[in-house]
Amino acid sequence: MSEPGFDADFPAHVERALEKFLCEAGDPIRAIEPITGPGVDALSEFVLGGGKRLRPTFAWWGWRGAGGDPDGPDADGVLQAVASLELVQACALIHDDLMDSSDSRRGSPTVHVAFAKRHADHGWLGSAAGFGQAAAVLLGDLALAWADDMFAAAPLPAQTLAAARPAWRAMRTEVLAGQYLDVHTQATGDASPEAALRIDRLKTAAYTVQRPLHLGAALAGADDRLIGALLSFGRDLGVAFQLRDDLLGVFGDPSITGKPAGDDLREGKRTLLLALGMELAGAQGRQADATVIADAVGDKDLTEDAVTEVREALTGVGAVAAVERRIEDLTSAALDSLDAAELAEPAPTRLRELAVQATQRKY
The missing domain is CATH 1.10.600.10 (Farnesyl Diphosphate Synthase)
Known part of the structure; x- marks a missing residue:
């Protein structure tokens, strides 16, 4: 059964579902290859760093309006399924910022800008801008892959x-x-x-x-x-x-x-x-x-x-x-x-x- 109050402050429930999934999804790859940690952390921070959670909210009320029971056995699974839309949104935003050459989002550097700075700060080889662009493409792709994983694993x-x-x-x-x-x-x-x-x-x-x-x-x-x-x-x-x-x-x-x-x-x-x-x-x-x-x-x-x-x-x-x-x-x-x-x-x-x-x- 779901915890009571899913209808109330639904975005907060989406936030908790995303936080739980991102932790579970990110820990295995960090353990296998620690060098990926900053990228995984950056994606998690991007997803959890703001947003109105409009897409999951519209999905939730579509479910409720079609007869979904917020106190029934499917509610937790529906919450996870619709929360996965935020990972699709993360993919779209990260790639959109790259395609538009945007420098900031929500008052912070965009992903490609942040990773270009990381490259420059460490004095790594090659182009800092190119590294930032590649990181943004890969992290956006990871967000989309994880969206599929989160949706498919919903307990429904x-x-x-x-x-x-x-x-x-x-x-x-x-x-x-x-x-x-x-x-x-x-x-x-x-x-x-x-x-x-x-x-x-x-x-x-x-x-x-x-x-x-x-x-x-x-x-x-x-x-x-x-x-x-x-x-x-x-x-x-x-x-x-x-x-x-x-x-x-x-x-x-x-x-x-x-x-x-x-x-x-x-x-x-x-x-x-x-x-x-x-x-x-x-x-x-x-x-x-x-x-x-x-x-x-x-x-x-x-x-x-x-x-x-x-x-x-x-x-x-x-x-x-x-x-x-x-x-x-x-x-x-x-x-x-x-x-x-x-x-x-x-x-x-x-x-x-x-x-x-x-x-x-x-x-």
């Missing part, structure tokens, strides 16, 4: 895990496909709103909300109708969540977002906010604003003053207001799908709260 009946495997497989594939679509769009310079929305649907909506909900509901034996309603809810909410993140990426407080202001601009992310900014500036004949926005995208040396100019341009042409309207419309559509799902309480209430938290965060 074989048929229960088998029912959730289609969602698990789809989620892993979709997040990697979304990552590739993101870098491809940056490389080709596709600045269209349609391209930005394709990335949002695949990289964020599917991976952050849709598949976690699908996974949780499948663990509870949900039928196709219920899963379909949850997928609709997750699609619209996930895109709205990403659009809010896009706004925070340009307007957000670094102490809240964990990344320097304007980093999305420096990394060349082709967001809907920027796509609409360019489109609206062109339609209004505001060439100066269009140039300010276009020149900022991918500028690694973008200054704070330049970020301020981009903010003013995006606001002035109406792009910020347009994205806010889309967030509002998508959130409303998502909540309609949630109502149609007819989930067991308290799941609808909690999911509605999560929707508000995810889409109404301010700068």
Whole structure:
């Protein structure tokens, strides 16, 4: 039986499950080859060093809404299965930071930067940057491998895990496909709103909300109708969540977002906010604003003053207001799908709260 109170402060339960698994997974390789210790420790610190635990939380409420019993014999196993999503997230973030050449996350050096410094501090042979990049690739791969291990080892009946495997497989594939679509769009310079929305649907909506909900509901034996309603809810909410993140990426407080202001601009992310900014500036004949926005995208040396100019341009042409309207419309559509799902309480209430938290965060 599970310990009481899984519904209350669920992220704290996820934290404990991750801490236990990471210790059990890391100890054997440390014993076999102690030189791997710093890498294993770095991955554990990265996973346990913060995060909202959104993916496991959506999965848990998908399970609860489909009839999962928090006091039943499967609750502990479901907790472990959904907590494994945080290891997939760790893989995605470590690799994303490397691909975007990001220097910091959550106020600390990114993995590739930290290991490049380790190389330089020890005066090792070869390129410090190359060593940091290799370490980040390997630690991200380790996180993904351990995610599979944690999910597969969840103490649940074989048929229960088998029912959730289609969602698990789809989620892993979709997040990697979304990552590739993101870098491809940056490389080709596709600045269209349609391209930005394709990335949002695949990289964020599917991976952050849709598949976690699908996974949780499948663990509870949900039928196709219920899963379909949850997928609709997750699609619209996930895109709205990403659009809010896009706004925070340009307007957000670094102490809240964990990344320097304007980093999305420096990394060349082709967001809907920027796509609409360019489109609206062109339609209004505001060439100066269009140039300010276009020149900022991918500028690694973008200054704070330049970020301020981009903010003013995006606001002035109406792009910020347009994205806010889309967030509002998508959130409303998502909540309609949630109502149609007819989930067991308290799941609808909690999911509605999560929707508000995810889409109404301010700068």
